[in-house]
Structure formats: structure tokens, C-alpha cells
Amino acid sequence: MKKSIFFLLTIISLIQTQNLFSQKISKKAQKLYQEGREAAGSRNFNKAINNMEKALGIAPNYAEAHRDLAFFYFSLRDVANARKHYQAAADLKPSDKAFAPAYIRLAEFNITEGKYNEALKYAKEFLSSNPSARYVNDINLANKIIETSDYAIEAMKKPMKFEPVPLPASVNKLRQQYFPSLTADKETMIFTGRTGDNEDIYQVNFENGNWQDPTIIEELSSKFNEGTCSISADGKTMIFTACVGNSDRKVYGACDLFISYKTGDTWSTPENMGSNINTKAWESQPALSADGREIYFISDRGGGIGQNDIWMSKKDKEGNWMPSVNLGKPINTPLNEVSPFIHANGKTLFFSSRGHEGFWGYDLYRVEKEEKGSWGKPENLGYPINDYHDQVSLVITADGKKGYYSHEVRDERQQLISTLFAFDIPEEIRIKESSDIVKGKVYDVKTGEVLDAKIELTDIESNEVISIVNSDAENGSYVIVLTAGAEYALHVNKNGYLYKSLSFDYKAEKESQEISLDIPLEPVVVGSKVTLNNIFFEFGSYSLLSKSKTELDKLVNFMQDNKDIKIEIGGHTDDVGSDTANQELSQQRAGAVVNYLTEAGVSKERLTAIGYGETQPVVANDSDENRASNRRIEFKIL
Incomplete structure (x- = not known):
């Protein structure tokens, strides 16, 4: 009126x-x-x-x-x-x-x-x-x-090289397929597909160098629409949108976000993500972090800056989703923001917006997470990735080299057609910190039985837990992302087993790669031992470096969780220097670890420190790399 x-x-x-x-x-x-x-x-x-x-x-x-x-x-x-x-x-x-x-x-x-x-x-x-x-x-x-x-x-005077190529017809077989999501190993793509008025979630696998035919994920499908979705880096967690519910799938708002978990080849019954994520308003377009512990999404709820804003939530230590918060300025504007995507590095957010400087309509932007969790200034991805058309739903591979998106056009009858495209990311806008992946399976070293274990990745400089994933209970598989610019400790934990300690130094730039690494775990029995790969000393000294704290605290926790065991801390050196000096240094280093444990409350009666010097090398002392492997601290069950 x-x-x-x-x-x-x-x-x-x-x-x-x-x-x-x-x-x-x-x-x-x-x-x-x-x-x-x-x-x-x-x-x-x-x-x-x-x-x-x-x-x-x-x-x-x-x-x-x-x-x-x-x-x-x-x-x-x-x-x-x-x-x-x-x-x-x-x-x-x-x-x-x-x-x-x-x-x-x-x-x-x-x-x-x-x-x-x-x-x-x-x-x-x-x-x-x-x-x-x-x-x-x-x-x-x-x-x-x-x-x-x-x-x-x-x-437009400074165009970048941009040569998008449609995915094969075997993938783009529907009239509309859009909002792709990709696992970190680039072997599985999830997207929303529409046939007529019905939306479903489709999966397509990359095998033998080719994309296969897409199939509907039946466990997530209903007679109603299942919309925009996001998958974790390991392909084990899925979040998607549903706007109409039923007796088994309650929808409380205009549209709600649902979560499902994959074990083996089967997805669990989807669950509403609850009131800390969903409201009576519209929630959609989720973007999961690599480990599935953070979610970014779009909502038009009150308390934001514009009509459609980007919100986020993260899991607490118990695995519960915390109350959602608005990302605020400078990301959100009085106009609409849509289609967020958080890169596998956990630091680069891509999104589409009408409110920032651009070419008109929806443009694609990226913004970097700075220290203490604040965000920098969003940057337009530039021409011709952006132009006067609307650009939405971009995803970038973990190595930062390739992008996937959906492109919409109207046919001669003005009906919408949406096609999935791939393109090489121009050098000018490559992400600053690309990511590698480590994948394999966790198993019992004695029996070969696969294990469901908790895998933690920690930045040892800041002692901050970066990522937590679990290996699959049915096949033991896991995928975890390593991002350039830090030194990491990887710990694999399973009750009844010695935890595994691995070290990755990603502080220096290196070519992106995929690392295949199966992880055997030793049962907690007398004689079992493991190397503590993230304990570091001053050169030629037994003074512990501060970045050893992650490993030492992990050992403290292990001793607290296994109060009846006794352990030996063994110190080892390479062959540089005299036998006597190496024996003395190895004893002092083992003693330094024992001192840390006792000061943290572990009883002295449960601890023994022994220096082995250079007498038990794990590899020949014939290179700097091998000598570094021989300089180590082990702990053994007594």
C-alpha cells in the first residue's frame, strides 16, 4: 500500500x-x-x-x-x-x-x-x-x-589470466549444479543439484584421473529440498541446509543447518545443529573449517550489520557448538554478504558481497585472519574473475592452485542453468599460506587392526591446538591439513596405547605435497616404547627449549591418565663428540625431562632417567638428517 x-x-x-x-x-x-x-x-x-x-x-x-x-x-x-x-x-x-x-x-x-x-x-x-x-x-x-x-x-586495465573450464559433462549432467565443496585430497566433491523443483546433495569422486558420475547421497536425501552444503577436509563431516522438515528432521526457522558424520561409507542420520547455530530466521550456505570444528554461514537474523551477514561458531573443548557471533566489520556491510568459504589453512576467508568496492552485483573477496583472531581488510579478487555479473560459491584447493565455482546463465526461455567450472588461480591472488595434507590410517602395530584415534595438530611455538580430527572407526583412515608458516607437533591418541609423536617443520616455504603416512600405535604393555619427536634442547646443552612444552605436557597428561605405569626416559645422541661427552649429555637431557615431569606432579618413583649416548642409533650416522634422527628422547613402559 x-x-x-x-x-x-x-x-x-x-x-x-x-x-x-x-x-x-x-x-x-x-x-x-x-x-x-x-x-x-x-x-x-x-x-x-x-x-x-x-x-x-x-x-x-x-x-x-x-x-x-x-x-x-x-x-x-x-x-x-x-x-x-x-x-x-x-x-x-x-x-x-x-x-x-x-x-x-x-x-x-x-x-x-x-x-x-x-x-x-x-x-x-x-x-x-x-x-x-x-x-x-x-x-x-x-x-x-x-x-x-x-x-x-x-x-580492467590490469586483467589477470583467467581461463575457466567446465567440469566434464559427466559431472554437469543436471540442469543446475552449484555451491561445490571439496575434500582436502581433491578426491571428493559435494554439490547441490536441482532436478525440477527438487534439490539434493550429490557426491562425485575423482578416480584414475577423471571425475566420475555424480550420485545422490541417499542418507541425507528426503522428499524435501536439501540445499547448500559443506564438507570437512577429511570428508567425514557434512553440514547442509534444509528449509522444510518432517517428524525425523525438525526445522525451527525459515531454513536450518543440519550436520551428519560419515563412518566407513555411511552417513549418520542428520541432526539439527541446535539453537547456538539456528534461529527462527534464515540460516544457510555453511562453510566448515578443515577439521570440522568451525563453521561460517549466512543468516538474516537480527543483531547483524546488513540483511544477510556472515556468522560463525566454533566447538568448545567438549565438542559442543558455541553461540554464533557476527563477523562484524570490515567483512559484513549494510548490503548482503553470501557464500563464505574458509580455506583449509583456517586463515583465509573467501566470500561474495554487494557491499564492498567492486564491479557491481555480487563480487568475490578474500580476507586474512590476523593475530588474535581479528580480520584484515577484504580484497576484491579482481578482473576478470569478477565482472558485472554475480559471482558466488567459490572454493579453493588446499594447495591454493585451483578454484571451483558455479556459473549461472539463462537460456532462450529465461530458465536458469548452473554449471560447475574449474580454473587455475592466477599468481596475483594466490593465498599467502597454502596447505598440505597428511593422510593414511591408524592401526595396532601388533595385530594390524585399524583404530579410531584422536589426532591433534599443535603449533609448538604458540602451544595452540590448530586442528583435531579422528580416524575412521571402520577403516582407520584420517586426513589432516598442515599449513605453511609454522612448526607442528602431531599427536595420535588412543586409550590403551602409547601416544604417537610426530614433528613437521613448515616454517620455511616448500612445494605443496600430499604426504601418505600410516601410523602404528604401540599397546601400553611392558617394553613398549615411543620416540618423543617434539622435545628440543639448546645446541650442545640439556636446557629445554620453550617449544618443547607441547610434548612435555602431553607426556604429563599420559602419566596422569595411566597412574599405574612406570616409565623410563631414555636420552640418545649422535656420534659427534667423544663417547664420554655424549653419554653425559644424554643422561642430562633425560634428567631434564624427568625433572619437568616431577615438577608437574608426576611421582619420582614412577620415573627413571637413563642416558644411552650414541650406543643405540636408529639409523646410520652418515648425514645431518640421520644424525638429527639419532638425537632423540624416548619413553618406555617398565
Whole structure:
């Protein structure tokens, strides 16, 4: 009703304030024009349009008739006819202040087609007409068009290499497939597919160098729609959107997010993620972190900055999702943000927005997480990845080299077609910290039985747990992501077994790779032993380095969880130096570890320190790398 009243008042204002007649226009055309305006004032728009068309049939150069007819068509959302008549009006009376509405509409039409120079010209024409305060929305629009056009014209002078290729027809077999999500090993893609009015979640595998045919994930499917989804790096956790529920799948808001877990080849019954994630509003477009312990998503709930904002939640130490928080400025804007994607490195967020500097419509951006969890300034991905079309639903591989996205077009019947594409990421926008993956299986070293174990990745400089995953209970498989720029301790834990300690130094740049690593675990029995690969000393000294704290605290926890066992801490050296000096140093280093444990509350009676010097090498002392392996601390069950 308010819109109708505003429209009527606008028509009356036009009738009262604008020059109605031109000396060069015939009286018959002028009469039809007048009757058309009066009909519009009475809200008889069909008659108004008919009279204006008749007037133009008599007087094709009747600028006022073109202008007012364009306004009628534009108000009725007939953009094609509105544009035709606004253009005719502007061509007939350029720089005429009475035609200011034509200029702003033409600026808007041109920028939505990427015609930035034309849009710039008409937006400036509009502002130069000195429009009154009642045009405040159009004034703001003109300024936005000028800002966007200036940015786009400059950005297009520096195009990047961008050569997207559609995925094979075997993948793009539906009319619409969109919002892809990818496992870290690049072997499984999940996407939303539409057949008719029905949406389902599809899986497609990469095998023998080719993408296979997609299949519906039956455990997640229902007779209702299953929408945008995200999968964890290891392919074991899935979050997706559902907007209509049933007795087994309750939906409490406009759309809710659901979670499912995969064991072996089977997905669990989806569960609503609960009130810390979902509200009575609309929640959709989830993006899982690599380890599945953080989620970014879109919601139009209250308390945000715009209508659609990016929100996030993370799991607490007990594995429960914490209350969601708005990412705030500078990421969210008063306009819409959509389709977030958190890279496997956990530090680079990609998203689409209408509110940041760009090319018009939805553009793709990235933003880096800084120290203490704050976010930097979003950066436009540039031309031609972005242009005047809408760009959404981008995912980037863990190594940062390839991107996947869905591209939408309309066919000759104006029906939407959505196709999945892949492209090589241009060097100019490669992520700063790419990621490798470590994958394999965890098993019992004695029996070969596969194990479901907890796997923790810790930054040993900050002692911060970066990622936690579990190996699969049915096949023992695991995938974990290592991101450049840090030194990591990887600990594999299973009740009844000695924990495994592995070390990865990723502080220096290196070529991305996939590491295959099966992890055997030793049962907690007398004689079992394991190397503590993340204990470090000052060179030639027994002074512990601070980055040893992660490993030492892990050992403390092990002793607290296994209160009945006694252990030997064994110190070992390489063959550099005298036998006596090496024996003494190895004893002192073993003693330093025992001292740390006792100071942390472990009883001295449960601990023995023995230095073995260079007498028990694990490899020949014939290279720097091998000597480093021989310099070690072990613990053994007594």
C-alpha cells in the first residue's frame, strides 16, 4: 500500500511540476499525452501506457512522452521498454534538468551490463542536474555508480589470466549444479543439484584421473529440498541446509543447518545443529573449517550489520557448538554478504558481497585472519574473475592452485542453468599460506587392526591446538591439513596405547605435497616404547627449549591418565663428540625431562632417567638428517 501511495504521489507531482507541452508537438499528441498522465494519476496504468504509445505514434520525438512512458514501464518492472523510452528521452533532450530521472535510470541500466563509461556519463549528468532532496536515494545510487565505474575501469586495465573450464559433462549432467565443496585430497566433491523443483546433495569422486558420475547421497536425501552444503577436509563431516522438515528432521526457522558424520561409507542420520547455530530466521550456505570444528554461514537474523551477514561458531573443548557471533566489520556491510568459504589453512576467508568496492552485483573477496583472531581488510579478487555479473560459491584447493565455482546463465526461455567450472588461480591472488595434507590410517602395530584415534595438530611455538580430527572407526583412515608458516607437533591418541609423536617443520616455504603416512600405535604393555619427536634442547646443552612444552605436557597428561605405569626416559645422541661427552649429555637431557615431569606432579618413583649416548642409533650416522634422527628422547613402559 505504501508503495502504491508513493507511486500515485509521484505521478501527481509530475503532473503539477513538469512542463507538459512542446510547441513542436501536435495538439492531438499533446491531448493523448495529457490524458495518459491523468489516467496514471487515477492509477489506470493500462490506459496511461496506451495513450502515451498513441501519442508517440503521432509524434515520435515527443521527449516528455518518452520520459513519462519510461517511468510507467519502470514502475511496472518492464525494464526493456523502460530503457528504450528513457534512452529516447535523453537523446532528444540531453542535459535538460527536467529529464534527470532518465539519466539515473540509464546509468543504472548500463552498469548492470558492465557498460561503465556509459554508466559514468549518465550518473554525472544526473548529479549535474542538481536534483532535489526528494531524489536522495537516486543521488546515493549515482554516487555509488560513479565509484564503481571508476574502480572497474581502472581494474580492467590490469586483467589477470583467467581461463575457466567446465567440469566434464559427466559431472554437469543436471540442469543446475552449484555451491561445490571439496575434500582436502581433491578426491571428493559435494554439490547441490536441482532436478525440477527438487534439490539434493550429490557426491562425485575423482578416480584414475577423471571425475566420475555424480550420485545422490541417499542418507541425507528426503522428499524435501536439501540445499547448500559443506564438507570437512577429511570428508567425514557434512553440514547442509534444509528449509522444510518432517517428524525425523525438525526445522525451527525459515531454513536450518543440519550436520551428519560419515563412518566407513555411511552417513549418520542428520541432526539439527541446535539453537547456538539456528534461529527462527534464515540460516544457510555453511562453510566448515578443515577439521570440522568451525563453521561460517549466512543468516538474516537480527543483531547483524546488513540483511544477510556472515556468522560463525566454533566447538568448545567438549565438542559442543558455541553461540554464533557476527563477523562484524570490515567483512559484513549494510548490503548482503553470501557464500563464505574458509580455506583449509583456517586463515583465509573467501566470500561474495554487494557491499564492498567492486564491479557491481555480487563480487568475490578474500580476507586474512590476523593475530588474535581479528580480520584484515577484504580484497576484491579482481578482473576478470569478477565482472558485472554475480559471482558466488567459490572454493579453493588446499594447495591454493585451483578454484571451483558455479556459473549461472539463462537460456532462450529465461530458465536458469548452473554449471560447475574449474580454473587455475592466477599468481596475483594466490593465498599467502597454502596447505598440505597428511593422510593414511591408524592401526595396532601388533595385530594390524585399524583404530579410531584422536589426532591433534599443535603449533609448538604458540602451544595452540590448530586442528583435531579422528580416524575412521571402520577403516582407520584420517586426513589432516598442515599449513605453511609454522612448526607442528602431531599427536595420535588412543586409550590403551602409547601416544604417537610426530614433528613437521613448515616454517620455511616448500612445494605443496600430499604426504601418505600410516601410523602404528604401540599397546601400553611392558617394553613398549615411543620416540618423543617434539622435545628440543639448546645446541650442545640439556636446557629445554620453550617449544618443547607441547610434548612435555602431553607426556604429563599420559602419566596422569595411566597412574599405574612406570616409565623410563631414555636420552640418545649422535656420534659427534667423544663417547664420554655424549653419554653425559644424554643422561642430562633425560634428567631434564624427568625433572619437568616431577615438577608437574608426576611421582619420582614412577620415573627413571637413563642416558644411552650414541650406543643405540636408529639409523646410520652418515648425514645431518640421520644424525638429527639419532638425537632423540624416548619413553618406555617398565
